[in-house]
Amino acid sequence: MADRPAAPLPAASQPAATRPTETAPSGARASATTLPVAAPAQVRAVVLDAVRLRRGRAAAVAVLFLLASAAGLVVPACLGAIVDGVTDGAGVPVLLRWVAGAALGSLGAAGAALAGARVLTGLVQDVLASLREDVFASAMRLPVGVVDDGETSDLLSRVTGDVDAVAEAGGDVAPTLLSAGFAVVVSVGALTAIDPWLALAGLSCAPCYVVGARAFLRRSRIVFGEVRVREAARSQAVLEAVEGMETVTALGEQEQALARVRRRAEDSIRGQVEGVRLRNRLFRWINGGEALGLVAILATGFVLSSAGSVSVGMVTTAALVFHRLFGPVGQLIFGLDDIQRAAIGLARLVGVIEAAADVPAARQVSADAETSRQRPPGERRPTGVELRDVTFRYPTSGRGVSGVTLLVHPGTAVALVGTSGSGKSTIARVVAGHHEPSSGTVAFDHPTTPYYVSQELHAFRGSIGDSLRLAAPEAGDDEVVAALLAAGADWAVPTVVAESESERADENASADDAGGLSAPGAGAAPQGTAPLDEGRIQQLAIARAILADPEVVILDEATADVGLQHRAAVEAAVTALRRDRTVIFVAHRLQQVVTADLVVVVADGRVVQQGTHDELLRSEGAYSDFWQASAEPLVAETSAPR
Numbered sequence: 042m043a044d045r046p047a048a049p050l051p052a053a054s055q056p057a058a059t060r061p062t063e064t065a066p067s068g069a070r071a072s073a074t075t076l077p078v079a080a081p082a083q084v085r086a087v088v089l090d091a092v093r094l095r096r097g098r099a100a101a102v103a104v105l106f107l108l109a110s111a112a113g114l115v116v117p118a119c120l121g122a123i124v125d126g127v128t129d130g131a132g133v134p135v136l137l138r139w140v141a142g143a144a145l146g147s148l149g150a151a152g153a154a155l156a157g158a159r160v161l162t163g164l165v166q167d168v169l170a171s172l173r174e175d176v177f178a179s180a181m182r183l184p185v186g187v188v189d190d191g192e193t194s195d196l197l198s199r200v201t202g203d204v205d206a207v208a209e210a211g212g213d214v215a216p217t218l219l220s221a222g223f224a225v226v227v228s229v230g231a232l233t234a235i236d237p238w239l240a241l242a243g244l245s246c247a248p249c250y251v252v253g254a255r256a257f258l259r260r261s262r263i264v265f266g267e268v269r270v271r272e273a274a275r276s277q278a279v280l281e282a283v284e285g286m287e288t289v290t291a292l293g294e295q296e297q298a299l300a301r302v303r304r305r306a307e308d309s310i311r312g313q314v315e316g317v318r319l320r321n322r323l324f325r326w327i328n329g330g331e332a333l334g335l336v337a338i339l340a341t342g343f344v345l346s347s348a349g350s351v352s353v354g355m356v357t358t359a360a361l362v363f364h365r366l367f368g369p370v371g372q373l374i375f376g377l378d379d380i381q382r383a384a385i386g387l388a389r390l391v392g393v394i395e396a397a398a399d400v401p402a403a404r405q406v407s408a409d410a411e412t413s414r415q416r417p418p419g420e421r422r423p424t425g426v427e428l429r430d431v432t433f434r435y436p437t438s439g440r441g442v443s444g445v446t447l448l449v450h451p452g453t454a455v456a457l458v459g460t461s462g463s464g465k466s467t468i469a470r471v472v473a474g475h476h477e478p479s480s481g482t483v484a485f486d487h488p489t490t491p492y493y494v495s496q497e498l499h500a501f502r503g504s505i506g507d508s509l510r511l512a513a514p515e516a517g518d519d520e521v522v523a524a525l526l527a528a529g530a531d532w533a534v535p536t537v538v539a540e541s542e543s544e545r546a547d548e549n550a551s552a553d554d555a556g557g558l559s560a561p562g563a564g565a566a567p568q569g570t571a572p573l574d575e576g577r578i579q580q581l582a583i584a585r586a587i588l589a590d591p592e593v594v595i596l597d598e599a600t601a602d603v604g605l606q607h608r609a610a611v612e613a614a615v616t617a618l619r620r621d622r623t624v625i626f627v628a629h630r631l632q633q634v635v636t637a638d639l640v641v642v643v644a645d646g647r648v649v650q651q652g653t654h655d656e657l658l659r660s661e662g663a664y665s666d667f668w669q670a671s672a673e674p675l676v677a678e679t680s681a682p683r
């Protein structure tokens with residue numbers, strides 16, 4: 042058997058008692074939300090690592106953008122030569138050669154830029170995909186309260202909104218940033234080659250760009266953040282008024298409701314006007330810088346050409362080289378806002394990874410989790426589990442389990458039974474990897490990812506599809522639907538289908554809507570008609586586990602907290618989850634125990650009996666006592682301090 046490489050912690054199911062990372066890791070700043078935001082150095086390290094792993098493609102991008110910038114210089118150089126040719130009275134064939142050169146140069150530049158952008162887009166998408174996987178895998182190890190605190194839906198907003206912000210910036214801004222960067226370097230080089238004074242004159246625009254960009258960035262985050270807040274408040278007021286129409290009408294408060302909507306709409310408009318003003322101020326700085334640089338180049342060129350050190354054609358080339366920077370530099374400066382948003386998004390994403398880094402679950406296990414999901418179901422390898430002389434004590438109470446030895450054969454189900462506080466959940470959590478044994482070993486037949494489902498009920502905010510995909514980020518709609526059906530959550534299928542249709546509609550809408558105003562909430566996923574009851578919440582938790590497709594499942598009283606009316610549905614879901622897997626379950630009802638291949642009786646932190654149900658019934662001991670007492674539920678609500 043292979044020693045457990047540190048067990049994972051499916052986020053959606055971890056109990057409060059084992060929340061190990063409520064502190065931010067060093068270097069990560071705790072945000073107002075539960076999850077930390079990574080420090081810039083951490084973000085840089087993650088991005089550089091990702092690029093280093095793809096250094097071939099990164100080098101290709103650099104070479105292509107460099108080529109594009111260099112080829113782009115051919116056009117102004119040829120135009121300068123044409124000016125000189127005309128001045129010197131060159132013939133038409135000579136001038137046509139320069140025209141052809143300019144055409145070839147622009148074609149070459151466009152081709153190289155296109156190829157560079159293509160490779161870059163693939164690279165960015167690839168980096169993002171692996172980042173998103175890392176974030177999901179990390180989220181799997183985070184405690185449920187951290188994953189979603191019921192208020193802010195922080196994790197879901199990170200893996201959707203932040204990934205989108207980074208993807209947007211990666212797709213649109215990164216090519217602009219790179220081409221502008223290379224264009225600036227190559228152009229300054231070209232101007233220097235013509236005459237260093239011309240390069241210096243061109244650089245006179247830099248202070249305007251720097252001052253304008255700094256002023257913009259200082260305010261943009263606040264202003265555009267405020268715009269978003271005010272827009273949300275306006276939408277909220279509209280929604281409240283519409284949803285509460287009957288109450289508003291009954292109380293005769295229509296005027297107040299309308300006034301509130303009007304106030305918030307005006308607030309929102311004021312915010313947007315402020316945003317437009319901010320952009321206009323930036324425009325002024327950019328245009329001022331461009332005018333200054335161009336005038337400086339022309340003036341310097343005039344002096345130089347009068348002195349005979351450069352030709353008029355060369356000055357023309359210099360002016361055109363400078364002019365061709367207007368587009369990319371302007372785009373770059375206006376893209377700063379997106380870059381900033383992407384940087385914040387990245388810091389929030391890396392924050393999730395950093396938060397999970399302290400959880401005692403190794404990264405390799407997350408990789409295992411993904412591997413186990415990618416296996417075709419028929420090829421799932423049943424995995425045995427062996428605990429040898431395992432001891433674990435809670436530092437705060439000194440209680441726990443000791444000397445636990447237990448062999449779970451591949452594909453079998455083991456029930457842990459015992460009175461309250463006897464140590465059943467502790468054994469389950471040790472196998473799940475939530476607690477590292479202070480002595481003894483937990484070993485699996487082969488590296489695997491046990492999936493832990495607790496009795497804790499947690500209704501995720503956000504869409505059902507997203508909440509299921511926490512266990513399997515790349516799962517398609519059909520897989521999500523299959524998991525829901527397997528868990529008997531047929532009721533959720535129409536919602537998930539509507540959610541993904543609405544997401545597609547949103548994507549199409551945002552593709553059509555180039556930065557325009559879309560109706561608030563347009564395409565929002567239809568919400569369920571009623572809040573989820575505990576039975577449905579637990580069915581979703583089990584569907585999530587089915588989607589994760591683990592080889593070993595640990596069920597810690599998964600049906601304990603659902604009401605009697607939901608028990609049958611949840612137990613049916615549990616039966617589907619258990620199929621063809623190795624299962625360790627904490628039983629709280631005798632009826633569940635008879636379904637186990639092995640029953641393990643725990644008392645006072647130790648295993649006191651184990652065997653099949655029939656064997657244990659035949660022998661005297663705690664188990665037959667339980668049956669004789671026929672207590673229902675099995676776990677007496679007694680003693681045991683926590």
Ligand SMILES: Nc1ncnc2c1ncn2[C@@H]1O[C@H](COP(=O)(O)OP(=O)(O)OP(=O)(O)O)[C@@H](O)[C@H]1O
Nearest residue numbers: 058435438440441461462463464465466467682683
């Ligand atoms: N987070 C914790 N911190 C300190 N002590 C704990 C903690 N969790 C459990 N214990 C103690 O460890 C012992 C074993 O608890 P455990 O939860 O494993 O029992 P259990 O058999 O699962 O009980 P129940 O059926 O009530 O859940 C108990 O004495 C309990 O008080």
